[in-house]
Amino acid sequence: MNNKFIEVQHAEMVFETRKGRFHALGKVNLTVAQGEFVTLIGHSGCGKSTLLNLLAGLTRATDGALICAGREIAGPSPERGVVFQNHSLLPWLSCFENVYLAVERVFASKESGSQMRERTTAALALVGLSAAARKRPNEISGGMKQRVGIARALSMEPKVLLMDEPFGALDALTRAHLQDELLRIVAQTGSTVVMVTHDVDEAVLLSDRIVMMTNGPAATIGDIVRVQLARPRERVALAHDRLYMEYRTRVLEFLYHRQARPQAA
Numbered sequence: 001m002n003n004k005f006i007e008v009q010h011a012e013m014v015f016e017t018r019k020g021r022f023h024a025l026g027k028v029n030l031t032v033a034q035g036e037f038v039t040l041i042g043h044s045g046c047g048k049s050t051l052l053n054l055l056a057g058l059t060r061a062t063d064g065a066l067i068c069a070g071r072e073i074a075g076p077s078p079e080r081g082v083v084f085q086n087h088s089l090l091p092w093l094s095c096f097e098n099v100y101l102a103v104e105r106v107f108a109s110k111e112s113g114s115q116m117r118e119r120t121t122a123a124l125a126l127v128g129l130s131a132a133a134r135k136r137p138n139e140i141s142g143g144m145k146q147r148v149g150i151a152r153a154l155s156m157e158p159k160v161l162l163m164d165e166p167f168g169a170l171d172a173l174t175r176a177h178l179q180d181e182l183l184r185i186v187a188q189t190g191s192t193v194v195m196v197t198h199d200v201d202e203a204v205l206l207s208d209r210i211v212m213m214t215n216g217p218a219a220t221i222g223d224i225v226r227v228q229l230a231r232p233r234e235r236v237a238l239a240h241d242r243l244y245m246e247y248r249t250r251v252l253e254f255l256y257h258r259q260a261r262p263q264a265a
């Protein structure tokens, strides 16, 4: 296993705005091991999405370096699959076609149409959506759309899955269901995941490490909690687990005591 699969070295982000320069991220240093599940948590506006966008290659850091699998991140790449809160599916295409489009982008030069259709079918099966393959996005629920987004990202066999509050817009039960699905999928694929969340329970349930960010401007990593709960994890059993409570309390203390905000986040 590569312990430095992702490396963020002194990354800084300054935005030029109409009101002048805004220093969003201070020096951020982070390494993520291959197969690790890392969540980024912090108050609203602290810079979680800014950091994830740097990892996705959607924006470039104003200073420092970001490296994935030994190469500097210079732009978006199918090796880093991205899932956003807003699933951004093409409404005129079926679920199958939405995923197929991504598969084609990566594999068209080396695989036949039938191999790519097989990949698409497998990705939809992985997220439990085989029966909805022919449906269009407006014919399925929000949770199902998000699962198509995950299937689309995974279908490209990314080295890393980057998720920006993927379940943020879902109701609590659907959210819990998708968290369980994600745990199952990641156990099956061994994916390396970096995920932004606001939800402390979600962070503890899913993560190997919880990266807690300080409030901006010039936000940086304030502390990291290593979650040493055995896998597979089961949410009902964990609800009474002493260690689970301890991790949860440590994150809450960071957010509401050490990084307390004058107004609710």
Ligand SMILES: Nc1ncnc2c1ncn2[C@@H]1O[C@H](COP(=O)(O)OP(=O)(O)OP(=O)(O)O)[C@@H](O)[C@H]1O
Binding pocket: 015, 016, 017, 022, 024, 042, 043, 044, 045, 046, 047, 048, 049, 050, 051, 216
């Ligand atoms: N393109 C941009 N131009 C100027 N400022 C920006 C830009 N993108 C983000 N910011 C600012 O940088 C800071 C961090 O934003 P970011 O979206 O990363 O926060 P966040 O922690 O993801 O917030 P939330 O949890 O509310 O999604 C905020 O103050 C935001 O206003």
